[in-house]
Amino acid sequence: MTTEVSKQSTHRLHFKAMGSACEIVLAAESYSDVQAIAQFAIDEVLRIERKYSRYTDDSIIAKINQQAGKSPIPCDDETWALFQFATQLFEKSDGLFDMTSGVLRQAWDFKNPTLPQPEKLQELISRMGWQKVQLQNQSIRFSQEGMEIDLGGFGKEYAADRAANVLKEKGVNHGYVNLAGDMRFIGPKPSGEPWMIGIQNPRQRNEVIATLPMSHGGLATSGDYEKYFELNGKRYCHVLNPKTGYPVNYWRTVSVSAPIAVLAGCTTTMTMLKEEQGLSFLESTGFDFLAIDSSGQFHTKK
């Protein structure tokens, strides 16, 4: 393992996917190697984007949403596994993590700082609920019209894990995949030292408030600063509580390091959704974390 080190140097490749700036960092012998290997990983990210996007007409998500209240759609193994996982999360978060909560987007436009009408929210909430999703015989069906699902909750993290796995299979031992801040690490720097990852200050765009050393596993961050508007001194962010329809506001930012990026991502989202109970939830997972609450106080494990 150590003899390869001296011949490898670190390369960064940037690309755009899932509406965001992404990068692949890896150590390889020559630049052409890097291009070729990284392309496999980029292709995998784009494949997942096409298959699970809300926007493209031929994505399976679009097909399922079109059939809401009508016939069941058969799922391939990958899709079925993702829905099983979503069910697990729904149960373990007491219904807070709900893949059908995307319809709330129809009430909140973050480019337009206005609060939605309560009746509108109630109507949307009546069209939500993972318990209304029928999963059997490897098919999915919504029992109600107007329901929608999307993989926003862990789609990017899932893509990061799969892309990292592709790189691992191609022989990469040092590097990571970064999809707009959702990251999966394959191995430390060629020297053996960890990658130092800066966590953004939730109130100062270009400032870093902490640096985390990472060599393996996933790192995800959720915050109230990615998409939001402020009205009358109060911040309304894009993380919406499916039970009330309103944004959560207890945490400014939550970063979690877990063995898999999907796991890190779900944990940050669930912490944001659980608000005050988020801290004890984080501690009971045993994962390492860094979080800042609305009063600016830091909380960490490790």
Add this chain to the structure above:
Amino acid sequence: MAAIKHHKQLPELGAALLSAAMALPCVMGVAHAESAPEKGTLSFKYLDYKERQQIADGASAGYGLSDSKSGASAFDDRIRVKATASKLVLPINSEWSMSGTLITDSISGASPAYHTEALTGMKDFRRAVDTSLTHYSPDGTFTLGVNHSGERDYVSRGVSLLATRATENKNTTWTAGIGVNRDQINPSNRIVFNETKNGTDLLLGVTQVMSMNDIVQFNLGYYKGHGYYSDPYKIYDERPRNRNHETLQTRWNHHFSELNATTRLAYRFYTDNWGIRSHTFDAEWVQNVGWGWSAAPAIRYYTQTAAKFYVEADPSLSPFPPNPPMGAQYFSEDQRMSAFGGLAFGMKLVKQINLDTKVDFKFEQYGQKGSWILSGKGSQGLAPFYARSIQVGLTHAF
């Protein structure tokens, strides 16, 4: 270091979420199986063990060591053991880990010279060291172990190899092991000199996940040994120079989700070429009571037949031991070779102090009586024997 935090090192919620995430296709890659623990662990346990033996009542006058009128049941102290054990488990990297255990016993008290009679004082100090190296691969593990223990009159050395292999879904795990021991006996009474006892044991086992709340294990054991098996400190003790035994053990753990409790049941059948057959039944109920505490009452029942060459006690000959039968090649008047039943009640309390540390306390009371045998006639004329043990332990992950 390991890419995956070992399931058992994460608290319950983390482990459950990790299990769920790992089910997604192609997110984990090669390191899907058991890998070296990410954290090291240090454990300590202190044992205080005390035996006592009931002195026969006045009905068999002259049989015993004290005035039988002094009380309805008087007791003589037998062996007292105070032991400290420490165990360190250290991961070396994601594929290797090592462990070391050190146990020191200080033994004092008295032990019978024949049956439950003629208690003779003794004092000894034993130290045992056990080290092992484990290799982890995607399908299974290999463990190489070396052990050594020494006391004034006895040295034991051994080497063992254990392999485990799991199926793809990790619901079935096969185990195979072999151990070789070479012991040296040099009793302080010089009855024999530089005797040896060599043995090999084999193990074959399977562990099967039966449901989300059930896991079962079967183990088949085989031992073959030759050498000095007699007890040099006992009067009239001449045992065969070979011993083979076979064991069949089955265990079942069942979790009751609604009650937040688990039952742990075990049964072991033992048979050997000395004519001894035994059954051991173990049952434990582990109850989580909140705030990191758990309480586990346990019961153990044991029954064994006597060795072919066991010489029954004869109180009418007291204070002289009965002679072995005329012309007998092998004979023993050791209580442990007799036919009896044993019953133990225990209680274990565990408190998880924080994510990395837990403390435990166990109390157990054991009794042995000829009349408690499961079937057949238990050995006669043996004073009931009792033992109580207290264990206090601490485990810390770092």
Add this chain to the structure above:
Amino acid sequence: MHNRTFGILAFVLVTWVMQGCSMIQSVEPWQKGNLAKPEMTFDNDPLETGYKEHIYSSKEASSGGSGVGGGGCGCN
């Protein structure tokens, strides 16, 4: 008589195992939360197992069951 008992026991065991095999449920990785609890693991307290095996094998004629190796002693 030794062989007959062993034979009966083996028969009971085989029947029980075959019955048991039909009861095996396939458990997916995400369902193993309860199985990962320490009280559901075998030999989750090795020092306790060590003391227990040592105490009982020095007071009873039987030994063994689930391990290999382990030292001997001149226990009385």
